[in-house]
Every structure is written in structure tokens, then in C-alpha cells.
Amino acid sequence: MLDIQFIRDNQDLVQTKAKQKGYDVDISKLIELDGRRRSLLSEIDKVRSQRNDLAAQMKGAKPTPEQIDQGKRLKEKIVELETEFSPIEVAYNQLLRAVPNVTQEGVPIGGEEDSVEIKKVGEQKTGARDHLDVALSRDWVDFERGAKVAGNKFYYLKGDLALLENAVTQFALNFVRQKGFTYMTVPHMVNSRVLTGTGFAPRTSDQSDEYAIENEDLSLIGTAEIPLTGYHADEIIDEDKLPLLYAGLSPCYRKEAGTYGKHTRGLFRVHQFNKLEMYAFTLPEKSNEMHERLLALEEELWQAIGIPYHVINIASGDLGAPAAKKYDIEYWSPVDGKYRELTSCSNCTDYQARNLNIRVRRNDGRVEMLHSLNGTAVSLARSLVAIIENFQTADGHVVVPEVLRLFMGNQAEI
RNA sequence: GGAAGGGUGUCCGAGCGGUUUAAGGAAACGGUCUUGAAAACCGUCGUGCCGGCAACGGUACCGUGGGUUCGAAUCCCACCCCUUCCGCCA
Numbered sequence: 001m002l003d004i005q006f007i008r009d010n011q012d013l014v015q016t017k018a019k020q021k022g023y024d025v026d027i028s029k030l031i032e033l034d035g036r037r038r039s040l041l042s043e044i045d046k047v048r049s050q051r052n053d054l055a056a057q058m059k060g061a062k063p064t065p066e067q068i069d070q071g072k073r074l075k076e077k078i079v080e081l082e083t084e085f086s087p088i089e090v091a092y093n094q095l096l097r098a099v100p101n102v103t104q105e106g107v108p109i110g111g112e113e114d115s116v117e118i119k120k121v122g123e124q125k126t127g128a129r130d131h132l133d134v135a136l137s138r139d140w141v142d143f144e145r146g147a148k149v150a151g152n153k154f155y156y157l158k159g160d161l162a163l164l165e166n167a168v169t170q171f172a173l174n175f176v177r178q179k180g181f182t183y184m185t186v187p188h189m190v191n192s193r194v195l196t197g198t199g200f201a202p203r204t205s206d207q208s209d210e211y212a213i214e215n216e217d218l219s220l221i222g223t224a225e226i227p228l229t230g231y232h233a234d235e236i237i238d239e240d241k242l243p244l245l246y247a248g249l250s251p252c253y254r255k256e257a258g259t260y261g262k263h264t265r266g267l268f269r270v271h272q273f274n275k276l277e278m279y280a281f282t283l284p285e286k287s288n289e290m291h292e293r294l295l296a297l298e299e300e301l302w303q304a305i306g307i308p309y310h311v312i313n314i315a316s317g318d319l320g321a322p323a324a325k326k327y328d329i330e331y332w333s334p335v336d337g338k339y340r341e342l343t344s345c346s347n348c349t350d351y352q353a354r355n356l357n358i359r360v361r362r363n364d365g366r367v368e369m370l371h372s373l374n375g376t377a378v379s380l381a382r383s384l385v386a387i388i389e390n391f392q393t394a395d396g397h398v399v400v401p402e403v404l405r406l407f408m409g410n411q412a413e414i
Numbered sequence: 415g416g417a418a419g420g421g422u423g424u425c426c427g428a429g430c431g432g433u434u435u436a437a438g439g440a441a442a443c444g445g446u447c448u449u450g451a452a453a454a455c456c457g458u459c460g461u462g463c464c465g466g467c468a469a470c471g472g473u474a475c476c477g478u479g480g481g482u483u484c485g486a487a488u489c490c491c492a493c494c495c496c497u498u499c500c501g502c503c504a
Contacts, residue, residue: 042464045473052473055485059432063484071484217494236424236461238442359461361424365443367461 001097001354003369004034010102017102020109020316025098033092040088044081050074097196100321101351104288107316107325114315115328121299122308128334129396131388132266135161137396141267153256153264153271157384160414164387164400165274165380167407168305169249172276172378175301181247181278186227188250189218194230197355199322199348209254224248225374228279233356237281239363242370243290244281247377249274266385268340273381280373283360284350287371291347294375295327298343301377305401307386308332310339322348322355331386342382345375 007014008031015027051074058067108116135141140161146154157165177183192203201207203219210219221227228248237244252275267273278297282290295311302309314326323346330339350369353359360370391399397413405412 038464041473045464048474049472051485055432058484068484075484238424361442363443365459 001351002099002101003350003354004096007031007096007099008034014099014102017316018100020103021100021319021321022111022317023098023100023321025095025100027099030092030095030099033088033095037085037088037092040081040085044078044085047074047077047081051078097355100319101324101349103316103319103323104325104347104349106313107319108313109317110315111317112315115312115318116315117310117312118327119299119311121303121310122306122332124308124332124337125334125390126337128389128392130266130335131268131385134388134392134396134398135266151271153269155267155270160411161384163408164398164404164414165384167400167404168378168380168383168387169274169276170407171305171404172301173247173249175304176247176276176278176297176377179245179297181245184224184228184246184248186221186224186231186248186250188221188227188253189213190221190226190230191217192219194233194356195219195226197233198226198229198352199320199355200226209256211253211255220253221250222254223252223275223374224250224277225279228277228374229352229372230356232281232358234358236359236361236367237370238361239283242281242283242360243286246279247276248279249276251275252379267381268385270381273379275379276377278375278377281353281358282371282373284368284371287347287349287373290371290373291325291327291345294345294373295329298329298345298375298377302329302331302342304403305383305387306403307342307390309342312339320346322346322351324349324351331390333386333389335389342386343376343379346373348372348374 002014007027011027011031015025018025018027051071054067054071054074058071063071108114132141138160140158142156142158143154146156173183195210196202200210200222203210203212208219210222212219225248227250228246231246232244251272253272256269256271278294280290280294299309299311309329309331312328312330314323314328319326326344326346328341328345329343331342332338333340349371352372353369358370358372359367361367387401388398391401393399393413399413400408400411408414
């Protein structure tokens with residue numbers, strides 16, 4: 001969520017930015033609730049103050065009946081005011097949490113088609129075979145038995161492709177460790193607070209992309225970003241310890257409801273995939289720099305593997321609520337003759353931090369919200385699609401990218 | 415799943431109805447001393463909200479949510495989490 005003080009001071013800006021993101025929130029309504037909430041709270045505080053004074057008078061001596069009677073009246077008054085306060089507080093919190101993060105300067109305004117390409121790297125080949133055709137012909141993937149055992153869009157990876165997945169993982173893991181990230185495995189389920197605090201739709205809502213566990217306040221994670229964001233919840237971290245860099249490897253579970261028809265064939269969009277996610281907690285003034293660094297790392301990694309790509313600056317309407325700015329790397333698909341999403345890298349500024357109460361203690365003693373950022377290192381199922389499409393040979397084999405061979409028993413081709 | 419114990423500020427830890435305005439210690443910061451450092455000594459030191467230009471004042475917060483009371487960190491109920499033991503188990 002945003003700082004209410006910031007919203008008060010920048011009502012028009014917040015309203016405009018929310019609209020540009022496609023969020024239908026009424027800032028004037030929030031301001032009105034905020035006003036009523038504050039005036040009521042100050043009234044309550046006043047009566048509480050009287051109660052506390054009275055209680056202090058009664059300390060030591062035996063209270064008189066008059067004092068007890070007055071105390072009772074004050075108590076009733078407080079209950080009365082609190083009853084009035086409670087629904088306002090609930091509505092206020094609901095509305096406040098619905099306000100999306102303010103986008104940064106340089107974020108293109110508009111929908112998906114308005115995202116701006118800022119860089120293009122590598123050769124744009126054409127005429128490759130679809131990854132699923134290749135994988136099926138080599139018996140590398142089994143969606144039919146995935147469906148039998150779990151359901152539609154579940155799959156088994158087999159043999160060399162499964163090994164290739166492991167090789168990509170190992171390569172990426174070594175890469176991020178060399179760059180200073182602490183490797184972590186994470187809980188694959190999280191509670192509602194962490195889920196919604198990270199900026200995902202509540203598990204109870206229709207829009208939730210997460211699988212919820214029945215009769216438990218737990219959801220399967222859609223990305224390691226969620227447990228990594230929650231890792232430092234309610235903590236105050238010394239300035240000298242920042243930035244904190246983590247790399248979380250986890251399976252990602254997503255319902256992907258309503259996305260059918262959007263390139264559903266094969267491994268590109270599935271209900272479960274593994275992913276190595278980079279995560280950073282930084283000082284507020286350092287998050288933009290870190291955002292560029294995360295993008296640079298993603299580029300370095302994918303250049304090392306040898307995948308052609310471009311980088312796009314995501315338009316406002318395509319940003320999630322917590323993101324202030326987002327870069328995607330899209331790889332070149334020689335099958336479709338266009339770019340398709342491969343990684344994503346967001347600066348969430350202090351939005352997630354405020355939700356989950358993650359702060360920094362500056363060297364001068366001040367305490368403030370820190371900033372959080374996340375970026376995909378490798379999203380495994382998609383990585384395999386990109387590699388099969390860009391490294392296939394005429395006879396249906398796949399050349400193993402050089403940097404991965406070490407992790408594939410030095411095979412040059414599979 | 416069963417039993418017992420426990421969740422207090424950056425950390426450790428006391429408090430178990432009204433001198434809690436949360437003791438004491440550690441860490442941190444400032445100072446004295448010192449050639450410098452350490453030690454010692456002195457001082458400062460929780461977070462949020464509201465009001466105020468500010469000094470400051472008010473209020474809330476001792477796992478979470480209810481309840482009892484004139485008054486709750488303290489008593490009662492429910493739930494969550496942690497530790498130990500037992501059971502089960504990769």
C-alpha cells in the first residue's frame with residue numbers, strides 16, 4: 001500500500017496514476033474516509049485520555065462509587081465511538097490497500113501494446129519447428145499422462161529435456177551466486193497475509209491465480225517472490241546490511257484461468273514450472289540503480305546462453321499493483337516470428353514493504369520503509385521453449401548451449 | 415495428533431490487576447579519560463497514529479482476536495506460532 005500522507009498530499013497524481021494502471025479506485029472517497037477516521041479517532045483518544053486520568057486518580061486509595069460510576073460512563077462512551085469507528089476503519093483499510101503503486105517517470109502510459117522496446121540483442125532467425133513437436137518426437141515431454149495424473153496443462157519432462165532443465169538451473173544458480181545473491185529454498189505455501197502483502201489477489205477472490213489449500217490459510221506460491229518478500233516481514237534492518245540479495249528456487253503453481261488461447265500450446269504456459277527468482281531489499285534511494293542492475297544481470301545471463309531477445313519497458317496498464325516500473329525480457333521466437341515473454345523485473349519501491357512492515361534503520365537512527373525488487377533469473381519451462389526453438393538442428397536435435405554443457409555431461413547435442 | 419512449558423522493545427530478559435512513565439543487561443550513538451585503542455565512567459536510545467512550525471502533548475501497541483474490570487503486559491476464552499517429550503513418518 002501507499003503512505004496515506006503521500007496520498008493526502010498528492011491526490012490528483014495518485015488518482016491519475018491509478019487510472020493509467022487500469023485501477024478503478026476512488027481517491028476522493030478514500031480521502032473522505034480518512035478524514036472521518038481521523039476526527040473520530042481523535043474523539044476516541046480524548047475520551048480515553050479522560051478514562052486514563054480517572055484511573056490514575058483511583059490508584060492507591062479505594063475508589064468512590066462516584067468515580068466508578070463515572071468510569072462506567074466513559075467506558076460506554078468509548079464503546080459507542082468505537083462501534084461507529086470500526087466500519088469506517090474497515091472500509092478505509094480496504095480502499096487504501098486497493099490503491100496501486102505510483103508508476104515512475106519513464107513508464108509508458110497505456111496498455112500492453114504501448115510498452116516500449118528499449119533494446120534488441122541477437123539474430124532474428126525464422127522457420128524453426130514448434131518446441132512441442134520437437135519435444136514430443138524425442139519423447140521429452142508427456143502432457144497426456146500429466147493430464148491423467150493431475151489435469152490439463154500438467155506434464156512430465158523426460159530424459160534429455162529434464163536434464164537440460166537441470167543444466168539451466170545449475171548454470172543460473174552458479175551465475176547468481178557469483179553475483180552476490182544468497183541461494184535459498186523457500187516455503188512453497190504461504191499464508192494470506194504474505195500473499196496479499198506481496199500484491200497478489202486474495203486467495204478467496206475470483207481473481208486469485210493461486211491454488212488455495214482447503215480449510216487452511218495457505219496457498220501454493222505462484223513465484224518465489226512471495227515467500228522472499230515475506231522473509232523479512234515485521235523486521236527493521238540496519239542500513240549497513242543493505243542491499244540484501246536473495247535467489248529463491250521454487251516450483252511455481254498457477255491456475256492461469258482465463259488465459260486459454262494465449263499461446264497455450266506446450267510448455268509456454270503451464271500450471272506448474274520451476275523458477276529461479278532474484279530478489280533485492282534496498283535503501284529507497286538505491287532501488288532504481290538496483291532495478292537497472294537486475295535487468296543487466298538478466299541480460300548477461302541470457303546472452304551467455306545465447307538467446308536473442310529484446311527488452312521492453314512495460315506500459316502502465318500492464319503493471320501489477322505493487323510495481324512502480326517493470327522491464328520484461330522477451331526472447332525471439334523463430335517459430336512465431338515474434339518476441340515472447342521470458343523474464344520480468346520489477347521495482348516495487350516501498351509498496352510491498354509497507355504492506356508487510358519491512359523497514360530500515362538508517363545510521364542516524366531514523367526508521368523508514370525500504371524498497372523491494374524482483375527479477376526472474378530463469379523460468380525453467382519457458383527457458384526450454386526458448387532453447388529448443390533457437391538451438392534446434394535440421395534433423396530434430398537440439399544443440400546444447402555452450403555454457404550449459406558442463407552441466408550436461410559435456411554433451412554438445414541432445 | 416497427545417502432553418508440558420513459553421511468545422515482552424534492535425537483541426537478551428524481569429514483570430503476572432493500579433509507583434510500568436515496560437526494571438536490568440547487551441548492542442548502538444554522543445561525551446570524559448587516553449599518544450591511540452580497549453576498559454571504566456557519564457549521557458542518549460521502541461514503533462505507529464493524531465495535533466503542533468517546533469519544543470512538546472494525546473493515544474495505541476507486551477503473538478492474534480474476543481471477554482472480565484472504574485483500571486489489563488498482568489485475569490478468562492478462542493486461535494496462531496515456538497521449544498521439549500511422546501506418537502506417526504520421507
